[in-house]
Amino acid sequence: MKRRKFIQNASLSGLGVAAVGSILSCKDDVKISEEEKALIPVEGKNTIPVVIATWNVANATGKAWEVLASGGSSLDAIEQGCMIEEANAEGQSVGLGGLPDRDGNVTLDACIMDKNGNYGAVVYLQNIKHPISVARKVMEDTPHVILAGKGAEQFARSAGFKPENLLTEASKKAWEEWKKTSQYKPIINIENHDTIGMLAIDKNGDIAGGCTTSGLAYKLAGRVGDSPIIGSGLFIDNEVGGATATGLGEEVLKTVGSFLIVELMRQGKSPQEACKEAIGRIISKKTNFEDFQVGYIAVNKKGETGAYSIHEGFYTTTNNDGENKSSAPDFYNKN
Numbered sequence: 001m002k003r004r005k006f007i008q009n010a011s012l013s014g015l016g017v018a019a020v021g022s023i024l025s026c027k028d029d030v031k032i033s034e035e036e037k038a039l040i041p042v043e044g045k046n047t048i049p050v051v052i053a054t055w056n057v058a059n060a061t062g063k064a065w066e067v068l069a070s071g072g073s074s075l076d077a078i079e080q081g082c083m084i085e086e087a088n089a090e091g092q093s094v095g096l097g098g099l100p101d102r103d104g105n106v107t108l109d110a111c112i113m114d115k116n117g118n119y120g121a122v123v124y125l126q127n128i129k130h131p132i133s134v135a136r137k138v139m140e141d142t143p144h145v146i147l148a149g150k151g152a153e154q155f156a157r158s159a160g161f162k163p164e165n166l167l168t169e170a171s172k173k174a175w176e177e178w179k180k181t182s183q184y185k186p187i188i189n190i191e192n193h194d195t196i197g198m199l200a201i202d203k204n205g206d207i208a209g210g211c212t213t214s215g216l217a218y219k220l221a222g223r224v225g226d227s228p229i230i231g232s233g234l235f236i237d238n239e240v241g242g243a244t245a246t247g248l249g250e251e252v253l254k255t256v257g258s259f260l261i262v263e264l265m266r267q268g269k270s271p272q273e274a275c276k277e278a279i280g281r282i283i284s285k286k287t288n289f290e291d292f293q294v295g296y297i298a299v300n301k302k303g304e305t306g307a308y309s310i311h312e313g314f315y316t317t318t319n320n321d322g323e324n325k326s327s328a329p330d331f332y333n334k335n
C-alpha cells in the first residue's frame with residue numbers, strides 16, 4: 001500500500017491512536033515521516049471528521065455531522081448545514097427572517113469554498129432563501145466567482161430557486177421599531193445566534209467552508225460585508241486549514257482576517273493562536289474596539305480547532321462525534 005493511501009485509510013476508518021499504532025507496528029514496510037504522523041487524528045483531541053460553526057447552531061452542525069458521518073463530502077456538509085440556518089425564520093441574521101437594510105429589504109451575502117480552492121459567492125441577493133446553494137452553483141456552474149444583486153437573483157431563478165418574501169412579520173416589526181430612531185450603530189452580539197460561518201473536514205481529510213448572512217441589520221442599501229468575500233469572511237486551503245468570521249464585517253475586511261489566520265497556521269501557529277493574532281491585528285489598529293465585536297473560528301488539517309473574539313458573548317458549536325458541543329471561546333476585552 002502506498003504511504004499516502006495508508007494514512008488516508010487510517011483516518012478514513014476513524015481509528016483512535018491505539019488502533020492506528022497497532023496497524024503501524026504490523027506493517028513493517030510502511031514508513032511514515034514525523035510530518036505524516038502528525039496528521040493522524042488523535043481520539044478526543046484532533047479527530048476527523050469534524051465540523052465547527054460560529055454561534056449556537058446545533059441544528060446546523062448536527063445536519064453537517066449527519067452528512068460527514070454517512071461518508072459525505074465536507075462541501076455537502078457545509079451546504080446542508082448552512083441551509084438549516086438559512087431556512088430558520090427565528091434566526092434574524094441569516095436567510096429567511098433576516099433583519100432588513102434601512103429601506104426594509106432583506107439582502108443576503110454568502111460564499112462557499114471547496115478543497116480545491118474553488119470559491120463561489122453571492123452578494124446583495126434578494127428573495128432567495130438559500131444563498132449558500134446559489135453560491136455553490138456560481139462556483140460549480142459558471143466561470144465566475146461572485147454574482148451580485150439583480151444578476152445573482154436572475155441566475156438563481158434560472159437555476160430553479162423559487163423567489164419568496166424573506167421579510168418575516170417579526171423582522172418587519174423590528175425594522176419599524178428601529179425606524180423610530182434610525183440610529184445606525186453596529187450592535188455587539190445582537191443575539192447568540194448570528195451569521196453562520198462553518199468549517200468541515202470529511203473522512204478523507206478534505207476541508208470546505210461556508211459563510212452566510214443577512215449582514216448588518218439596517219445597513220445602508222448596497223452595503224456588502226466580509227461574509228461573501230474570499231479571504232475576509234472565509235478562507236480554505238486544503239493543505240493547511242480554514243477560517244471564518246462573524247461580527248463587524250468592515251473590520252474583518254480591512255485586515256483580511258480569514259486569509260491571515262490560514263497563513264498564520266501555515267507558519268506553524270495553532271488555530272487558537274492564529275485566531276488570537278488576527279483579533280490582535282484589529283485591536284492594534286482600532287482604539288474604538290469597545291464598540292464592535294469580531295469573532296473568528298479556525299480548523300487545521302489535523303482537525304484541531306480554535307476560536308477567539310474581541311468581547312465576551314461569542315459562541316461556537318463543534319461536532320466530531322455526533323454530539324453538538326457549544327463553547328464560549330476566550331476573548332480579548334476582559335475589563
Ligand code: SD4
Pocket residue numbers: 093194195213214215216224225226227245246247248249250
Ligand atoms: C457582516 N460579518 O455582514 C457580517 C455580520 C455578522 O454576526 O457576522 N454578524 O458584517
